């Protein structure tokens with residue numbers, strides 16, 4: 001049985017929910033899966049494959065996710081690693097998919113980790129999950145409110161990426 005680490009960085013909880021769903025889909029393919037926050041500093045060397053997910057703030061991965069990938073780059077390069085992001089551009093302006101794909105370019109360049117795939121998912125703008133400043137930014141951007149996570153798309157991606165991770 002292969003072992004897969006799903007590691008995530010979230011501020012509002014959105015990306016954690018996506019990680020749990022990806023983990024469940026990979027487990028249903030027979031993998032032994034751990035879903036762990038980057039804050040808990042998991043060691044990717046303990047796993048056959050890795051999925052790293054981050055929410056997006058102003059076009060960037062969360063700093064904690066970037067730092068974890070950079071710190072663990074050697075181990076990530078040595079095993080299949082997939083990335084995913086959860087963001088509101090995928091909900092409000094899905095035609096800007098290339099812009100969303102490019103959110104991961106700096107981390108790929110900085111770390112040298114080449115993901116086997118990048119899942120691009122709509123996230124949420126649930127006002128009660130964000131602070132005043134965050135709400136003001138999203139409102140100024142005319143971001144629609146609601147939970148736009150597409151569970152079918154998330155599960156389909158996880159099932160597609162599973163064989164690339166050895167699941």
Ligand SMILES: Cc1cc2nc3c(=O)[nH]c(=O)nc-3n(C[C@H](O)[C@H](O)[C@H](O)COP(=O)(O)O)c2cc1C
Pocket residue numbers: 009010011012013014015016054055056057058059060086087088089090122123124125130133134135137138
């Ligand atoms: C201050 C702020 C900036 C954001 N910037 C972007 C952005 O540049 N592009 C985007 O697609 N989504 C952006 N978002 C939306 C978040 O990525 C989205 O709400 C996501 O679901 C948050 O997930 P997380 O809290 O798990 O990180 C922004 C949200 C906030 C609060």
